[in-house]
Amino acid sequence: MSKRKKSKQLPLPLYDELKGLDESLFNEEVAWSTPNYITENLIHTFRYYQSTALRFFHYSQVGKEFRYRNINHVLFNMATGSGKTDLMAGLILYLFHEYGYQNFLFLVNTNGVLNKTIDNLTNRSSDKYLYTEKIEIEGNRIEIQKINSFPKNQSKNTIYLKLATVQSVASDIYTQKENSMGEEDYAKNKVVILGDEAHHFSASTKTEKETEQSWEKAISTILNAREDNRLLEFTATIDLENKNIYEKYKDKVLYRYTLDRFIQDKYSKNVKRIQSSNTDIDNMLNVVLLSEYRRRYALEKHKTYIKPVVMFKSQRIDASNEANEKFNDLIDTLTVASLKEFLNRQAQIVTDEDSETLALANQYYRENHENLSEIVRDIKREFAPSRIINANDTSQSGILEKGHYEALNSLESPTNLYRVVFAVAKLTEGWDVLNLYDIVRLSDDPKVSGTKATTMSEAQLIGRGARYNPFLLNGERSYQRRFEDDSVESLILETIHYHTINEPQYLKNLVDSLNEMNLPTGKDTKNPLLDVKVKSGFKKTNVWKYGKVYYNKTIEVSDDYYSSLDKYGVDNKSDIVIPYISSMQELGYRDGEIREDYSNAYNLTVVFDQRYLFKVMNRISFYHFNNLKKYIPLLRTREEFLGENWLNIYNRTVYVTVPRTMGSDALTPNEKLHILERYFLKIAKQIKSGYSKKRGTGEFIGYPIKEYISNYRKRVPNYDTSKMVLDGNPQNVQRYEIKEDYFVYDSAIINLTERQLIDKIAERIPELKEKYEDVYLIRMDENMHRESAKNHKLKLHQFGHGHDEIHLEGFQPDFILYLKNADYFVQIFIEPKGRNIEEEQWKEDLLTYINEHEAEIIFEDETEDVKIKGVKFYTMNDERSTIKQIGEIALGKEFKGLSVEEI
Known part of the structure; x- marks a missing residue:
């Protein structure tokens, strides 16, 4: 595979200034957080990056640094699927409540996105409506009205929302028609323009051919109709390498949240590629078996129902329609005998090294050979012609504008039975299907290898399909991945697979395109499980034989x-x-x-x-x-x-x-x-x-180390694209061998932040040993609980009173520093954190709460003097002075010779 060149990071002055303000203690607005009137009126809870984006916008409007600059045009550069429309919904309430804006113009370039957004922002009966049923701000009911023209006489407590394509709005600006809005109408009352998929609006800038009647010119006309009009643009795709685009937006990019960060933060599915030289027919049957395995796995292993959707992607409409007919014939003629023959053949050619996921699916069917007749019946039902959408179109129109809009936009619905989509055009902007798990690139024509334009379109398709499916698990939904990456559960339920043709030039172009999008993917080959073992020397110590780690007990609340x-x-x-x-x-x-x-x-x-x-x-x-x-x-x-x-x-x-x-x-x-x-x-x-049904208590229970600290196995995630960001990312996970006795395992599979923490503690071991006979750092990896004698997950829970936020779930701090001398034992919980700090602040609050409320802590076993402590999150370069805090707890003073960043 070709190695990606590191592209130069171009400066973005506004974004850089706002990041600096967010970190500055002298920023008057640094304590500002998302207001209650937003959180209480939106269906979805803002994620940390959405809150940060809103906070940056707030800084730009109220900060003394911007008082004379009128920041009236900004761009949010955020990954596909990251919830830009949720952010828009919050910004509408913010601008309405804080600044009295009542008129909002939503612009996009396709009817497909327009229809979706009408549902999102105005259709209360839609499953995808983003506001609560009743919008209340300070006791007042707020109405959102969808209009074609902003009314002359505007009602109090009403938000007017005009949703239109940029083509229609530009046409109204340039050709005055009856009942249309011209430039003077946007000058009567202040207006906020929300420009979605904004990369389409800069064609003139891109080509340096500003036309008198371009979309870009029309938007600029509306913005400049009065000084207090605002333009907020949103896009996942901005070509800053184009010098004209860069010059236009360098001072307007207000916030960035890239696709690879989105995937690393677990808000999306993982992405794997299956590269095959099979015929299209064999690929079709493989993906049917895989899709049906996903459905059965969720039902049989986790007692939950998911409906995995497959998309067959072709280059030409006639080839796609022909493939649709072949698929129908394949399902119609499938028998137990033909399925057995296929499985036997696949067993010879598909191994873990070719595709771990396909090997797992094939193994499942071979192990259930007695039920193959039932399986064939299910396949014929699930993949019948009545459950297939043929959405073939031209590349100009977009599948959401065809007759299948409702079916395609509700594929997650329990009443929607469609399992397969045949299409030529890429997934158009606005199609936010969540339960797409397999995309199959059909070969069409052996002479055709993917051009760069084709593979970029396919990379964008993969990025859109990677949106996470929040299926029910144990009665709860999550909008982040819940399983360990590369585990069987994650491969089957939290990974989208792109089944590609095995053609060298095509694959090279595809990988290059994935890299350009910062989309981390890897081949679907099995990453080996790495063994992490408790050191034999540690097993000879009294700490191993008699030592304990302490966690607090929980009780049910009636x-x-x-x-x-x-x-x-x-x-x-x-x-x-x-x-x-x-x-x-x-x-x-x-x-x-x-x-x-x-x-x-x-x-x-x-x-x-x-x-x-x-x-x-x-x-x-x-x-x-x-x-x-x-x-x-x-x-x-x-x-x-x-x-x-x-x-x-x-x-x-x-x-x-x-x-x-x-x-x-x-x-x-x-x-x-x-x-x-x-x-x-x-x-x-x-x-x-x-209010909660289960609460932590101040009673701490000692769990024997030899029963709960054990050998375990873990995979290291493997990517071969998006290396640029991953290489410098503190969350990039690797295996490190640690030979020194203070670390109880022979190695650690950790990220750079965790490695830095271990190294800094290693420097302090001699000083700690002056006071403590036993000094050990224990990595509390959740994988080890699967291997432990009791398969019990140890977690720390909130207890006592006075917490700003109640969180019942508890959490496992990543490290315990175990310190013991003849008089007492000290256990210090340590949690390294690379991101999501604001979102997980309650964890740090709990760790510091322990220190401030020692009187509330009691121990089940009082035969020894035990002290339980916690410290602030450890972040890169010890920005929170965590090492200093550890010294004060362990030694009653600072460590000797702390470096500047540790003080």
């Missing part, structure tokens, strides 16, 4: 436990004090948020009657009784919630902190209502985060 609001962390005894910001202050759209001076403030008593309370509870859906009852099982009526046993609001005084400029009689009824809403929204958040 409904009876939640007998009062203090069990949720809610104070219902003290008087209520609510800071209030005057809504009467006038400000401009660039002023960001209203800031009142409370240095000269006082607490004003708020007098209200029961009508206010019931109105607030009616406005906020959390307090509708059916919902409230889910979180407070013992509650009998909604009125009871206000009483002495719960919120106790009638026996408490409500104060509002206001500036001296506001007199005691200044509060109107609406302002009183607003004040109470703020308080009730805060209480709702506390109740939701405080």
